[in-house]
Amino acid sequence: MAADYVDWLRREGRIVIVGASLAGLRAAETLREEGFTGSLTLIGDEPYDPYDRPPLSKSVLLGKASPRHTELPRRRHLDAEWRLGVPAAGLDLTGKRVLLADGEEVEYDRLLIATGVRARPWPVAEEAELDGVFVLRTRDDAVALTERLRAGAKRVVVIGAGFAGSEVASACREMGMEVTVAERAGAPLVGALGGVVGAVAADLQLENGVDLRTHVTVTALEGDPMGRVRSVHLSDESVVEADVVVVSLGSLRNTEWLTGSGLGAGPRGIASDAGCRAFDFRGIVTDDVFVAGDVARSPHALFGYQFLSLEHWGNAVAQAETAAHNMICPASDRRPHMWMPAFWSSQFGVNIKSVGVPPMGDELMIIQGSTAERRFVGVYGYKGRIVAGVTFDNARWLEYCQRQIEQGAPFPVEYPTMDRRPEGRKAVPADFPDPALPTHGPTVTLSGYSPADRRLVFTPGHH
Amino acid sequence: MRIVVDLNKCQGYAQCAFLAPDVFTMHGEEALLYNPLAAEEHRDAVARAAAACPVQAITVEGLHEGAPVEPVQVFTGAPWEPRDGR
Numbered sequence: 001m002a003a004d005y006v007d008w009l010r011r012e013g014r015i016v017i018v019g020a021s022l023a024g025l026r027a028a029e030t031l032r033e034e035g036f037t038g039s040l041t042l043i044g045d046e047p048y049d050p051y052d053r054p055p056l057s058k059s060v061l062l063g064k065a066s067p068r069h070t071e072l073p074r075r076r077h078l079d080a081e082w083r084l085g086v087p088a089a090g091l092d093l094t095g096k097r098v099l100l101a102d103g104e105e106v107e108y109d110r111l112l113i114a115t116g117v118r119a120r121p122w123p124v125a126e127e128a129e130l131d132g133v134f135v136l137r138t139r140d141d142a143v144a145l146t147e148r149l150r151a152g153a154k155r156v157v158v159i160g161a162g163f164a165g166s167e168v169a170s171a172c173r174e175m176g177m178e179v180t181v182a183e184r185a186g187a188p189l190v191g192a193l194g195g196v197v198g199a200v201a202a203d204l205q206l207e208n209g210v211d212l213r214t215h216v217t218v219t220a221l222e223g224d225p226m227g228r229v230r231s232v233h234l235s236d237e238s239v240v241e242a243d244v245v246v247v248s249l250g251s252l253r254n255t256e257w258l259t260g261s262g263l264g265a266g267p268r269g270i271a272s273d274a275g276c277r278a279f280d281f282r283g284i285v286t287d288d289v290f291v292a293g294d295v296a297r298s299p300h301a302l303f304g305y306q307f308l309s310l311e312h313w314g315n316a317v318a319q320a321e322t323a324a325h326n327m328i329c330p331a332s333d334r335r336p337h338m339w340m341p342a343f344w345s346s347q348f349g350v351n352i353k354s355v356g357v358p359p360m361g362d363e364l365m366i367i368q369g370s371t372a373e374r375r376f377v378g379v380y381g382y383k384g385r386i387v388a389g390v391t392f393d394n395a396r397w398l399e400y401c402q403r404q405i406e407q408g409a410p411f412p413v414e415y416p417t418m419d420r421r422p423e424g425r426k427a428v429p430a431d432f433p434d435p436a437l438p439t440h441g442p443t444v445t446l447s448g449y450s451p452a453d454r455r456l457v458f459t460p461g462h463h
Numbered sequence: 464m465r466i467v468v469d470l471n472k473c474q475g476y477a478q479c480a481f482l483a484p485d486v487f488t489m490h491g492e493e494a495l496l497y498n499p500l501a502a503e504e505h506r507d508a509v510a511r512a513a514a515a516c517p518v519q520a521i522t523v524e525g526l527h528e529g530a531p532v533e534p535v536q537v538f539t540g541a542p543w544e545p546r547d548g549r
Contacts, residue, residue, distance in 0.1 A: 052467055052499055054470065055497075055499055058490075058496060059496045059497060059498065059499075062490075062496065064488065064496050064497075064498055065497070065498045065499055065500065066500065069499060069500035070499040070500070071465050071499070071500070072465065072467055073464075073465035073466060073467050073522050073523055073524030073525075074465070074524050075522065075524075313469075313470070313471070314469070314471040317469075342471045343471075344470045344471065344473075346490055346491070346494030346495075346496075348491075349490055349491030349492075349494065350491055350493075350494065351475060351491065351492070351493035351494040353471075393491070393492050393493045394493075395473070395474045395475055395493055396474050396475075398474075
């Protein structure tokens with residue numbers, strides 16, 4: 001019976017994908033590649049072809065690409081119906097229908113949710129609406145910000161020194177603007193990479209002329225009588241003049257439209273099993289609703305079956321491919337989503353890359369190069385195992401780090417290396433902030449219990 | 464031509480920046496910047512760059528003649544509440 005259903009589904013079923021960005025597009029392509037010939041509908045809230053976001057804070061800001069043209073290449077012809085420019089507004093799980101904001105409904109036999117995340121706005125609405133205050137997540141955001149920067153902005157304040165904020169600061173400095181970065185933690189990138197690597201990122205910013213303010217929060221954005229942003233007030237009572245403010249405080253998961261649907265969706269994303277099948281609010285796995293990309297959180301065998309939410313480009317691709325495969329195959333052919341977390345950033349001319357889950361590590365060891373030269377390979381350890389690696393301008397080491405993580409290689413590492421290591425061969429605390437404290441949002445969220453613990457410790461992520 | 468580079472795969476070999484310098488450039492020693500919408504005049508150079516990438520990280524649409532780009536049906540839709548998210 002089940003096999004008959006899958007055969008029918010592959011032939012003439014209706015698959016709906018909500019979210020027409022990287023994960024949605026790659027899922028659609030995979031469905032067709034694997035022989036799905038039924039009807040395929042993609043729903044997206046933005047009126048644009050699926051486009052790539054990483055260039056928006058790099059090539060686009062630097063003027064090497066147009067913010068209007070970062071559309072993703074198609075890997076094949078899709079033969080899909082596109083519903084673009086209208087967001088999904090609700091889900092009827094029982095009736096198997098997606099409700100759109102324009103009042104229309106789309107019925108499905110299988111649904112993939114890939115609605116991703118959006119930029120967290122500045123929390124004070126009237127200040128967020130000041131002319132000159134921007135976020136950077138979408139194509140429209142990038143068009144607005146680049147136009148303003150090109151129009152002769154001189155003093156930029158970036159609120160939040162995560163990856164996106166640091167990349168904006170880097171590009172603005174390169175274009176000759178005065179840049180102030182305000183960060184609540186003690187250094188940039190601490191949520192994702194910890195305080196030791198964060199200190200290197202801080203040096204990078206200072207050396208490149210960024211006015212970096214750490215251990216401060218922004219208490220108010222002040223406008224002039226014309227409604228243009230004029231200055232930024234900090235918690236240390238200093239005031240910084242600004243004609244552009246970029247709010248870079250992490251992201252919010254796009255799950256509000258699922259409120260009341262009965263799906264296990266909330267501010268932390270949509271929980272699923274390792275095969276991308278969504279849980280309902282009772283923690284029971286659904287059969288016909290799948291999730292992929294930034295909005296998903298799923299258990300990972302390599303990392304103690306913790307639920308991981310990964311805002312990573314590669315995860316969106318890999319999870320979409322796995323979800324699409326599992327949507328149209330018999331139960332015995334399903335695959336778990338076991339992608340190795342990996343991300344990159346480039347800022348101030350340095351290529352920063354990582355594999356594994358750095359925030360899980362409590363110690364760090366530099367195994368090649370040195371942090372003083374800002375060219376190094378570091379590995380993170382947790383309970384005697386390597387759980388992550390990070391490189392600054394040393395990307396070719398990542399594959400090795402990945403194998404070490406996959407093999408559960410011991411930490412601290414014992415092997416001697418040929419190159420200079422002024423820091424000496426010792427593990428140091430990686431210096432991640434207390435996970436119970438709010439941060440602007442690491443790229444990985446760890447949540448739930450680790451089966452490695454005998455005593456259960458609940459570690460809420462708070463973002 | 465639409466281009467995307469899987470920068471997880473990219474290891475900074477800079478073959479693309481050498482073969483198609485109008486589309487790909489190195490920023491610092493390892494970081495790659497590229498124009499995701501390359502002009503037709505760079506078609507041959509982009510093809511060479513994609514083929515030469517040692518880790519095959521470059522995806523190009525429309526490199527080969529006849530590769531279909533389907534028209535996209537755009538619904539402007541009704542105004543919506545921001546709380547809807549997507």
